[in-house]
Amino acid sequence: MKTRRSEPHSTVGAASIVLMAILWLLVSASTGQAATWQECSGNKIRWNSGWTNMFISTTSFPAGSAWDTRLQNAMWHWNNVKGAGFNFYVGRDTDGTHSSSNGVNEVYWSSTEVGSALAVTFSRYHCYWLFGYNYGLDEADIAFNSNLSWSTGSVTYSNLGSPYNFELVALHELGHALGLKHEDQWMATMNSYYPNSGPFGYYKDADANADDRAGIRSLYPDGTTETDVAGSAFKRTGTGTSGLVSSPAWAYRGTNVTIEFSFANLSTATQTFDIGFYLSTNDFISTSDTLLATNYGAWGSAGFAGTFSRTLYIPSWITPGTYYLGFxxxxxxxxxxxxxxxxxxxxxRTITIY
Ligand SMILES: [Zn+2]
Structure with a gap:
């Protein structure tokens, strides 16, 4: 995970450093999904057991602290992806030390190991031939940058920089820990740059995006299915970068406005659904708000996340004041x-109607 700031010296930082073991055979990953992983002669490198323990440093993140809660929330979100059988389990690392070669996955603060990155996942795996290919992940340590400011609260739309949202970054790094590489072609939790296409919905749920779910499902397939489409206030802004959708800060009643809106199909299959667009006196959009328009038969394949625009008419009978547009x-x-x-x-953001 990297962060972009205006200072020219601060955009560096390896996002995922892979420590090679024994023999590394390069095979380019080329599949239908954009999500990618390390491969060993065409075999996906993963936790072959389908699970792993993450030992949370209690000197960095005390048990029961907000940090601990956010880390475990992020693990739960990956564990909860249907169509994938992978599980993180929580362990405690109480000795205040860590090593990238002890076979134990440790999660900790570091002021020295991460450069200017927000966090780094140090992964170790094996890939060698001995009467057949032997491969698998062996260790994944996650170091968070203790030189930066962090928030254990929700993402704040008015400030997408420091303090950085700890759970969003944890979700991204755990994606590396389970075997995913960066994905910069689409909106994704595994985007190289913070805020990693952001959270979902009114509750700002830091959940794995559509492409990331396709990735974990490809690494750890199981037969379960999921139906879920999520709204987002974020859009792709460049290669691995994301920011907020646009919407007007003001409008005259009796005129048209145009907003951008994003959705992600988090399901295991294609979904068709309607989308209602509303004007609300608060930021909780519901069917009791003023319906402005409906998109019937919106559609997204599994793994799709994208951004669209919609022109909406503000009725002339609306009382002037401050509102929220939403869907x-x-x-x-x-x-x-x-x-x-x-x-x-x-x-x-709000819209003021005159
Ligand atoms: Zn990363």
């Missing part, structure tokens, strides 16, 4: 989703 996925609630709380998404 609601599946407003009639005809789709049974594994997460129904990421469907309502306000624009990341």
């Amino acid at each position: 609601l996925i599946d407003p009639s609630n005809v789709k049974a989703e594994s997460n129904e709380s990421n469907n309502n998404q306000p624009m990341p």
